[in-house]
Amino acid sequence: MTVLPGVPASVADFDALVVQRIVLPAPTRTFLKHAAAGTVRTVVELDDDLWNLDPSNRQAADFYTPEMLRNLERCCEAADAVTVTTDSLAERVARWSGNVHVVPNQVPAWLLEHKRPRNPDVVTIGWRGGTSHARDFGEIAKPLRRFLQHPDQRGRVEFHSMGMDHTPRVASRHTTLRHTGWHTNVADFLRAVDFDLSVVPLRTSVFNQSKSDLALVEMAALGIPTVTSDTGPYASAHGGPNVACSTPAQWEDALTAFTTDDSYRRQVGKAAKEWAATRTLEGNAWRWEQAWLGDARHEQQAA
Template sequence: MIVGQRICNEGSSVTWKKLAKAGHTKLVFETDDLLSEVDPSNKQAVLFYDADTVRRYHENMAMADVITVTTDRLAEHARTVNPTAQIHVLPNQVPGWLLDHEKPATPDPSLITIGWRGGKSHDRDFGELARPLRSFLQHPRNRERMELHCMGADYTPRVTSNHSRTRWTGWHVSVADFLRAVDFDLAVIPLRDSVFNACKSDLALVEMAALGIPSVMSGVGPYAEAHMAGAPSVLVLNGTSKRPDWQGALRDLVDDPEARTQLGKQAREWAATRTIEANIHRWEEAYSS
């Protein structure tokens, strides 16, 4: 059995095709994004996933015996590409040690730390949050009691003013190092309503929940679905409202430390169902099928 992740480059596609033609090996095609619908603002990804690359991506998916995806939306797409393959939805999980990890102290423990994590590809996603967050941070009541901490890509310039506090931590060597360094009191997870994002997983929410960090997130795609399924979090509706109330949601949790603590505890209990250790049987079942 060969598991191939996002097989779409020319060289790997040649190998994949030879394996499929020989018929001696079962092929498992794995993907966790809808690569034919990459947001145009993600210029690096758009350049890489051009028409030929996406064509090879779909051709290789069509040759697979089994397809594994992370969301139901991706499974629907996979069925249109390869109706005969077995398709398994294997939601993203997190390592179990996160449930017992105590997050590090912030440089200034007197401040409430609002945190965001992610890469440069989230430029338009962060745009859903930037203006209201900037106003929230520079409000006279908040200037001396809170900060924004960005981890990964640096979006602090989009909310920085003379009356707000921000800091940035760049990339870590490994995912585990990053997770150990997260020091948020409250996480914000903005997501733009798009076809690509509708197929994404709720991994950002699961990571924060496993660390006991409550999240305020956009009411679209995987986060709306997770919230409806019972994930403890605060949902900010967008798509149905021209001005989603990020400030109101943040204010409620910032002003109520008990509610913030309780939501974090509930989130951690929920995340206990989303660990690799608790769900490894899903991969065993998919591969043994």
């Protein structure tokens, strides 16, 4: 089984041709050609509801035009299988494919053993993400700012924004703030995470209902407790290790509880790591094999 960064000229030596977010005309034509030939199993992978992008994410919204999305739909229709990361996204894609598999995002096992960098002199509240999450951060900006500017937090708690710089949105007198820019790869980013507490705000929207819980799994694998919005993949109904909040008061209460009680923070972090141990790439590789090859693998083994 092989996953390729691009479409190969010849696929005779491969079991599966797997593509992600395929929308450009030329790759679409090539993928459809191989799907029609039937000489290799064709799979489309998708991890976002590209049909319901937030308009504030202008770069993505402008790129994924109706024509581009129709190319993706055609590939889903022609593919032997489609894999997605959430049940909500599976419901969306089911209109174009009768063979949709939900394969949740996983994390590398080494993350469970990694000793994250820490500053013992302060409690670090951390956020990580890109420009597409600007409106999501708005869910926590005010309560986090109020929390950080309280006299009790001076010199004791800091906020660390990784990726997009949201420190100006929570800045006030006497607050301690840091920003770390982008890393060259995901592994470097994960090794640099130094949070004692992670916050993952998410606004309620159609797009976010189909998002995966990868941010939570990454932090949990590092033993970091996470406070989230009570929506999408982080809704309390899902039973994850996160503390889910619906109001500004709940956010402030959760931040206070985690930053004032070291024992509580460690206890929740330990439970989160145990939960994340079930979500490793190494332990769940069979899910992709099953989705990508399906009956083809069993037929080959029988022969």
